[in-house]
Amino acid sequence: MxxxxxxxxxIKSEETCRYDGVSLGEVMLRFDPYDVPTAxxxxxxxxxxxxxxxxxxxxxxxxxxxxxxxxSLVEDNIGLNIRNQLxxxxxxxxxxxxxxxxxxxxxxxxxxxxxxxxxxxxTFSGKGVIPSDTAYYRAHSAVRELKPGVFDWDKLxxxxxxxxxxxxxxxxxxxxxxxxxxxxxxxKANEYGTYVVADLNYRAKVxxxxxxxxxxxxxIAPYLGxxxxxxxxxxxxxxxxxxxxxxxPFDVWLEAYKETVKKVANDxxxxxxxGTQWRGGINADLINWGAVLYDAISEKFYSTAxxxxxxxxxxxxxxxxxxxxxxxxxLKGKDLKTAAEWGAAHGxxxxxxxxxxxxxxxxxxxxxVKRALAGGGVKAVR
Numbered sequence: 001m002x003x004x005x006x007x008x009x010x011i012k013s014e015e016t017c018r019y020d021g022v023s024l025g026e027v028m029l030r031f032d033p034y035d036v037p038t039a040x041x042x043x044x045x046x047x048x049x050x051x052x053x054x055x056x057x058x059x060x061x062x063x064x065x066x067x068x069x070x071x072s073l074v075e076d077n078i079g080l081n082i083r084n085q086l087x088x089x090x091x092x093x094x095x096x097x098x099x100x101x102x103x104x105x106x107x108x109x110x111x112x113x114x115x116x117x118x119x120x121x122x123t124f125s126g127k128g129v130i131p132s133d134t135a136y137y138r139a140h141s142a143v144r145e146l147k148p149g150v151f152d153w154d155k156l157x158x159x160x161x162x163x164x165x166x167x168x169x170x171x172x173x174x175x176x177x178x179x180x181x182x183x184x185x186x187x188k189a190n191e192y193g194t195y196v197v198a199d200l201n202y203r204a205k206v207x208x209x210x211x212x213x214x215x216x217x218x219x220i221a222p223y224l225g226x227x228x229x230x231x232x233x234x235x236x237x238x239x240x241x242x243x244x245x246x247x248x249p250f251d252v253w254l255e256a257y258k259e260t261v262k263k264v265a266n267d268x269x270x271x272x273x274x275g276t277q278w279r280g281g282i283n284a285d286l287i288n289w290g291a292v293l294y295d296a297i298s299e300k301f302y303s304t305a306x307x308x309x310x311x312x313x314x315x316x317x318x319x320x321x322x323x324x325x326x327x328x329x330x331l332k333g334k335d336l337k338t339a340a341e342w343g344a345a346h347g348x349x350x351x352x353x354x355x356x357x358x359x360x361x362x363x364x365x366x367x368x369v370k371r372a373l374a375g376g377g378v379k380a381v382r
C-alpha cells in the first residue's frame with residue numbers, strides 16, 4: 001500500500017510544531033569577486049548559500065518563521081563562519097552534523113589537512129553580455145559523507161514537529177548516499193504528517209548523467225506534496241519535454257508549461273502543488289520575471305504579474321526565494337494566488353541584492369506585489 005502524502009490543505013498548525021520549515025541540503029561558503037571575473041579578482045565578498053538551505057534563510061529572515069537546516073560542516077573556522085551567518089539570518093543551526101578536526105577516529109572525524117572540507121564556490125555575477133560563472137570546490141565536502149540513519153527523524157517530525165520539510169535536486173545528487181538520506185527524510189516526514197517540498201534544481205556540474213538524475217528523482221517524486229521546477233528542470237530531472245522555443249515570451253511559455261505540468265500531475269497524483277519562477281534573460285543585468293503555481297487538487301493555475309526589463313544585481317537564488325515566498329504564504333494562511341505572488345516578488349527581490357538569499361522584509365515583498373499588480377512597469381498576464 002502506497003504511503004499517504006500530505007497535501008497543502010493539511011499543513012499542520014504552528015501551535016503543534018516547533019518548526020515552520022526544515023531544510024535538508026548542502027550549504028557552501030561563497031566568494032563573490034564583485035565586478036571583475038574571478039581570475040582577476042583581488043578582493044572578495046564572503047557569504048553563504050545553498051540551493052536547499054536558502055529556503056530556510058528566506059523563511060526565517062524575510063518572513064520571520066521558525067526554520068532549521070539539516071546539513072554537515074567541518075568544525076573549523078570556515079564551518080563556523082557559515083554557522084554564524086545562518087544564525088544571523090535567524091536559522092536554527094542546532095541540527096548541523098559537525099565533523100571534528102581532532103582525527104580521533106570517531107564517526108564524525110577528519111584531520112586538519114583539508115582531507116574533508118566545507119564546500120566553497122566562486123560566483124561572478126556577470127555583466128551585460130558577459131555571463132555569470134560559478135566554480136565549485138565540493139568533491140570532498142562533509143555533507144557528501146552523510147548516510148541514512150544520521151538524523152533522528154522520529155524525534156524531529158514526531159516529538160518536535162515540522163510543518164514543512166524541503167530538500168532538492170542539488171543535495172540528492174551530490175554523493176552516492178545523499179539520495180538515500182533524502183528519501184529516508186521525505187518518507188518519515190509524510191509518516192508524521194509533514195508537508196514535503198522539493199526543488200528539482202538540476203545542475204550538470206553536480207551530476208552530468210541525466211539518466212542517473214532522472215532515476216533518482218523518480219524515486220523521490222512519489223513522496224512530494226509540492227514540486228518546484230521549470231520546464232528545463234522537468235526535462236533534465238524527470239524526462240518531461242516542454243515544446244516551446246527557448247526565448248518565448250511568458251504567455252507562450254506558460255501555455256506550453258501548463259501541458260507539461262498536467263502530465264506530471266497525472267503521473268504523480270501525490271502532488272498537490274507544482275510551480276516555478278520564469279526567467280526571460282535579456283543579458284546578465286536585465287531580465288523579465290514571472291511565476292506560476294498549479295493547484296492539482298482543483299486543477300487550477302495561478303500566474304503572477306510579469307515584470308519586464310528589470311535590472312538585477314545577482315541572479316543566484318531566484319528559484320529558492322520563489323519557493324520560500326510561496327511556502328511563507330502557505331504557512332501564514334494566504335490563498336494560492338497570494339502565495340504565488342509572494343513567490344514571484346521574493347524571487348525578483350533576491351536578485352536585487354548580493355548573495356544567495358534576500359536582504360528584504362515581508363513588508364518589502366508585499367510592497368513589490370502591490371507595485372507589480374498595479375502595473376508599475378510590469379505586464380499582468382491573466
